[in-house]
Amino acid sequence: MSDCTWLWAPQAWIAGRWQQRVLLQIGADGHWAAMQPDVPAPPQARVLAGPLLPGLVNAHSHAFQRAFAGLAERREGEQDDFWSWRDRMYCVALRIAPEALEAVATQLYAELLQGGYTQVCEFHYLHHAPDGRPYADPLAMSHALLRAAQATGIGLTLLPVLYQRAGFTQPQLREDQRRFATDVQLLLTLRDGIRALRQPRVNAGVAIHSLRAASPEAITRLADALAGDDAPIHIHIAEQTGEVDDCLAATGRRPIEWLAAHVALDARWQLVHATHATPQEIDTVARGGAGVVICPSTEANLGDGLTDLPRWLRAGTVLSLGSDSHVGRAWPAELRLLDYGQRLHLRQRNVSAAPQQGQPSTAAHLFERLRAGGGAAAGFARWGLETGARADWLVLDMRTAGLLGVPPGLALDALVFATDAPAFSEVGVAGRVVVRQGAAQDSAGIAQRFAETLSRLWA
Known part of the structure; x- marks a missing residue:
């Protein structure tokens, strides 16, 4: 179902604001089962490399x-x-x-x-x-x-x-x-x-x-x-x-x-x-x-x-x-x-x-x-980093040029107004990682098939 059941983020966007040191649990159904701010990372949690946003x-x-x-x-x-x-x-x-x-x-x-x-x-x-x-x-x-x-x-x-x-x-x-x-x-x-x-x-x-x-x-x-x-x-x-x-x-x-x-x-x-x-x-x-x-x-x-x-x-x-x-x-x-x-x-x-x-x-x-x-x-009663919503997430790469050195509380501002390229190092959907190090799974093969298809379409 996922790489792990527990995630820990240095900060996460919950209830319309950044919250610090957040522990999140993914249920077996691929939805958020629990989340708790202001806690140290426990041994069973995978520690994320940057701030966490909902998709x-x-x-x-x-x-x-x-x-x-x-x-x-x-x-x-x-x-x-x-x-x-x-x-x-x-x-x-x-x-x-x-x-x-x-x-x-x-x-x-x-x-x-x-x-x-x-x-x-x-x-x-x-x-x-x-x-x-x-x-x-x-x-x-x-x-x-x-x-x-x-x-x-x-x-x-x-x-x-x-x-x-x-x-x-x-x-x-x-x-x-x-x-x-x-x-x-x-x-x-x-x-x-x-x-x-x-x-x-x-x-x-x-x-x-x-x-x-x-x-x-x-x-x-x-x-x-x-x-x-x-x-x-x-x-x-x-x-x-x-x-x-x-x-x-x-x-x-x-x-x-x-x-x-x-x-x-x-x-x-x-x-x-x-x-x-x-x-x-x-x-x-x-x-x-x-x-x-x-x-x-x-x-x-x-x-x-x-x-x-x-x-x-x-x-x-x-x-x-x-x-x-x-x-x-x-x-x-x-x-x-x-x-x-x-x-x-x-x-x-x-x-x-x-x-x-x-x-x-x-x-x-x-x-x-x-x-x-x-x-x-999309027809969802719950969406975002909240209990019961589908466990989707984005991890910000704070090494991206537009985010480099930005104070943590202003990361969203800098992402929107100072960052040119996508700045998500990891993306998860329904509890499963689908983008790693900024690249979707099989991105090279997908791109090759796309390019070949366009060559035929526009021949």
């Missing part, structure tokens, strides 16, 4: 897009935006078969572990064969993702996606969207098939691609079918101003406004991006307890815009972090970009700090909010 949930991933990262950074025409990027991204979606998806996802999941994520929510809409026909096994592409998760040791929340149409006024899918087609019944069949496999560290919810890609009738039917199911429900929403304008024209309401009027936005719902939200919509989401998944590097890369982060924070909204298209794959850099975007917009510093709540550290305030929110986005 974060990556709450929004399209694994196949890792094959496209860095390959759309050229502009040949007068304008380039989300919609032109999407058309190019579809070229990848039409090429990638299960074996290639497995190689790409395995590389990605290894990178996410090295970047400090120990669970990933896979927003999975690539279901059918390249010609659009269903595979003999409807879960063929899901199995590729499951194998990648098992190979690397990362936890996986698999979210099959409802995807029916090309737009509010386009009732059919485009030809280059043929691999995405699902209805409510197929969606529930995929979800139930994933659950029936009962694989370790795997759970399943569902997702709706967007309001433009699913009919109102299907969204209502799905919400009714999910009554009594506590698993997460994710949806892209209000990412682009064009989407907001189209929704207004088609329905008379903004996207978040429309969704809140038609479903009960409770804690299961996770609104991905929600970039263009009004103050009233923010308050509505917060009152219902729904979560918002922010994807800073992808939103910046695609030119989506900046969300009103200060208002989301003040409203007490459940927030989590995603890497989406995977142009960035380490959470410290995402946190830095999240606050830097607000600094540039507002011309202020440390926008996300909360001294009025006793948390003057920007990094600590964001980290703690995203830790808790990420657990909810």
Whole structure:
């Protein structure tokens, strides 16, 4: 189950702050059984080489897009935006078969572990064969993702996606969207098939691609079918101003406004991006307890815009972090970009700090909010260094340039704002070490298969 039952850390992030000389016990089920601060290391404990952090949930991933990262950074025409990027991204979606998806996802999941994520929510809409026909096994592409998760040791929340149409006024899918087609019944069949496999560290919810890609009738039917199911429900929403304008024209309401009027936005719902939200919509989401998944590097890369982060924070909204298209794959850099975007917009510093709540550290305030929110986005009642939560952890390498010589109490600040490369010497998931000395297991073999796969894809 694990290298040892007991771990001892010189300091550990517990209950939103650093605590010193912490002894942690891992139960036989791979969950934290006990933790006690201010104790010397007993003989049976493995002494960790640096401060201990909980892993974060990556709450929004399209694994196949890792094959496209860095390959759309050229502009040949007068304008380039989300919609032109999407058309190019579809070229990848039409090429990638299960074996290639497995190689790409395995590389990605290894990178996410090295970047400090120990669970990933896979927003999975690539279901059918390249010609659009269903595979003999409807879960063929899901199995590729499951194998990648098992190979690397990362936890996986698999979210099959409802995807029916090309737009509010386009009732059919485009030809280059043929691999995405699902209805409510197929969606529930995929979800139930994933659950029936009962694989370790795997759970399943569902997702709706967007309001433009699913009919109102299907969204209502799905919400009714999910009554009594506590698993997460994710949806892209209000990412682009064009989407907001189209929704207004088609329905008379903004996207978040429309969704809140038609479903009960409770804690299961996770609104991905929600970039263009009004103050009233923010308050509505917060009152219902729904979560918002922010994807800073992808939103910046695609030119989506900046969300009103200060208002989301003040409203007490459940927030989590995603890497989406995977142009960035380490959470410290995402946190830095999240606050830097607000600094540039507002011309202020440390926008996300909360001294009025006793948390003057920007990094600590964001980290703690995203830790808790990420657990909810993945469907966990407990997440972090707390009894009963899955025993996931990160060990900081204080020899990393950005952390070298930093006072122990400021390690999280320096990790986010002064460290360029991943700085985790060890990563554990469910009581088992999956990254040692900064490298995932079989990282060389995984990288070789990934490189060979990309060579074939882009030949």
